[in-house]
Amino acid sequence: MFESLTLDEPASTVDRVADELRRAVFEGELESGTALREHGLADSLGVGRSTVREALTILVAEGLATRAPNKGVAVATPEAASVRDVCAARWVLEGAGVRNWLRASAEARRAVHESLDAYISAVHSEKASYRELNERHLAFHLSLVALTGSPRLVAMQEHLVLELKLALAQVDRIRRNAHDQAEDHAALVRLLDADRIHDAERFLQKHLSDAAHDICKALRLEK
Numbered sequence: 001m002f003e004s005l006t007l008d009e010p011a012s013t014v015d016r017v018a019d020e021l022r023r024a025v026f027e028g029e030l031e032s033g034t035a036l037r038e039h040g041l042a043d044s045l046g047v048g049r050s051t052v053r054e055a056l057t058i059l060v061a062e063g064l065a066t067r068a069p070n071k072g073v074a075v076a077t078p079e080a081a082s083v084r085d086v087c088a089a090r091w092v093l094e095g096a097g098v099r100n101w102l103r104a105s106a107e108a109r110r111a112v113h114e115s116l117d118a119y120i121s122a123v124h125s126e127k128a129s130y131r132e133l134n135e136r137h138l139a140f141h142l143s144l145v146a147l148t149g150s151p152r153l154v155a156m157q158e159h160l161v162l163e164l165k166l167a168l169a170q171v172d173r174i175r176r177n178a179h180d181q182a183e184d185h186a187a188l189v190r191l192l193d194a195d196r197i198h199d200a201e202r203f204l205q206k207h208l209s210d211a212a213h214d215i216c217k218a219l220r221l222e223k
């Protein structure tokens with residue numbers, strides 16, 4: 001089951017095992033509900049079971065895996081309430097960034113344009129993988145939080161979207177509407193460039209609540 005997992009160097013650290021597991025989850029190699037057995041993983045990755053156990057504890061703490069009594073650890077299944085909560089929390093952070101547009105540093109504002117351009121060029125490139133599109137998309141949203149000028153808020157957003165990446169990795173196998181999505185983001189940046197901050201705020205709020213709705217619908221999550 002874990003044949004596709006590899007480490008570039010002789011395995012030793014917990015972090016590298018955790019990284020490889022994240023990669024496999026985000027690329028959809030390990031689907032929701034897949035049992036992450038210590039023994040099998042330790043064998044496949046060539047590390048000790050205690051290393052695997054520690055790495056799994058990290059994934060559980062990040063919400064990417066769950067630990068059930070008598071069942072061990074499995075890849076988490078996104079829940080509708082969590083998806084909505086993550087999107088609501090993102091609105092608090094991203095909305096704060098948008099509201100700070102006029103006071104943000106020139107560098108932070110330039111980063112918003114650059115991450116939008118990178119996202120749009122990935123959308124129009126035939127070669128971009130779903131994972132890359134997701135990364136670029138989330139990087140754009142992260143650049144909005146960076147408008148606050150607070151590294152702590154940026155770190156909070158990075159942590160928040162980990163859970164969302166799990167849901168997005170599953171959505172990708174179902175459908176893709178990247179082209180419409182990219183235009184939505186360009187429209188948001190046009191509002192900011194026109195200093196229409198209030199309109200930009202409302203636009204972002206709708207974008208994030210639509211995102212929560214779309215993800216839940218695509219994954220047919222319970223209400």
Ligand SMILES: [Zn+2]
Nearest residue numbers: 137141185207
């Ligand atoms: Zn978006």
